[in-house]
Amino acid sequence: MSVRVRFAPSPTGPLHIGGVRTALYNYLFAKKHQGDFILRIEDTDQNRLVQGAEQYIIEALKWLNIEPNEGVGFGDGPYFPYRQSDRKNSYAQYAEQLIRNGFAYYAFDSEQELEALKNAIPNFKYDAVTRMQGKNSLTLSTQEVEQRIANKEAYVIRIKIPEDEIVRFADEIRGNVLVNTTQMDDKVLLKSDGMPTYHLANVCDDHIMKITHVIRGEEWLPSAPLHVLLYRFLGWEETMPKFAHLPLLLKPDGNGKLSKRDGDRLGFPVFPLEWTDPKTNEISSGYKQQGYLPEAVINMLAFLGWNPGTEQEFFSEEELINAFSLEHIHKAGAKFDFEKAKWFNAEYIKLLSNEKLADLVKEKINNLFGQQDANYLANAMALIKERLTFLNDVEHFSYLFKSIEKYESSSIEKINKIKDALDIQKLENLLNALPTESSSIEIALKEFANQNQLKIGDFMKFLRVSLVGELSGPAIPDLILLLGKEETTKRIKNCFIQL
């Protein structure tokens, strides 16, 4: 049987980086086994839908190149539709089937009645010992139940959890997990608005869509026994998917799982793409807009909870697919490491060709500094590639694209004394006759300094401040080569005058 896995987010907001990792692991697992990766939108809670969230999920997966081969936004497959609200009608019949077979029941308890029960009974849960105190088809006569339904009275359908049984299943990551049904409660399967809850919808759809492995976050572990029971009661236990519950992504500091707030608080993105909340207009930053490369994000995320078992740390997507396995997933939660994310990104930028890098930043550069020649831009990238942590860092290198507007004051102090010793006319002559190869230029500059009794360090500092505006940056000869004789001469004269 071929592997089929799904990523099933709920469109209640932008896709969180933890969700992205879940999607990634599903994707890698599917590709590794030549299986299918499905995107299913779990929008059974109509109250929590957020405008634009579904589209965001689709775009985020596209940017990261973890594209499903079936599902909402990625072309229909054989189990269309892939949005649960569009499958609404199919769930009630399964809930009814459970009732017919004695595995579920109607419940008419109002919100207030439930509240009263909670107040009256410490640690109340709707279960084998308390369900006989509720208003449901177990306590009401058949006639009354029919009457209430005929009267269109609101009701939910609850699962009837067995009284005292051990439910067990083998988690692919955690091994055997067992729970006694006395710990479980009669969860609502079908809500009063006719929508299924996650539990019912998820089990039905996974069965119908022939999902073979459910790979999801650890927050689902406690409800896995409920799902196992549902498969059993629905008669699908034979083909029940395997479960793999992933460790959670935790806050970098302190405790708890990573949340949207942590990004704002600690200054790193928790979302792949920038997101504007449609209600509050609040903007949350995205990896893309911050200048991350999708390959770096993927590589970084892959290593948060998984390892290849070797010391290799850079993986192309193809290598990731080959190396991936559920056995190498760590059991404990992983604190998100922002420093490591930055490092991965810087490394991936270094791996880029000058042309590719130029291509990625040209829009930003052109907006900031005016239209640049493609060739020039690529040459400029060669000089700063190893200085970039993010693509956006190119904005700090204005001196490559326009003349120096102001010199850093502390740098000026350090080169003041050179003015008396330097013959600017001689220097201009030198520049006019400069070689066209970096190391030769360096030799020529050093000779010039020697011949004119200039300390090489002072001379270089002067050149640097002239060309850059401050005392840091790429090698002087490379800078001269990039800027060209004319611009170089202009900047040096300018600086000399202003000193």
Added chain:
RNA sequence: GGCCCGUUCGUCUAGGGGUUAGGACAGGAGAUUUUCAUUCUUCAAACAGGGGUUCGAUUCCCCUACGGGCUACCA
């Protein structure tokens, strides 16, 4: 509170009955460089605690502590 899951350097992790407990990020020191960055070398840094089992436990078992998750007509 109850239930479930977890615990190796600050962080991500490898390992697994006998190892100098390995790597990476971050940090320190040094080399290279006119500067910064890069690169290279190098240093420091961990098996939560207590009981077992065993000739031997970081590794297996139990307990405790700590951390996390769940406990909705949310997913």
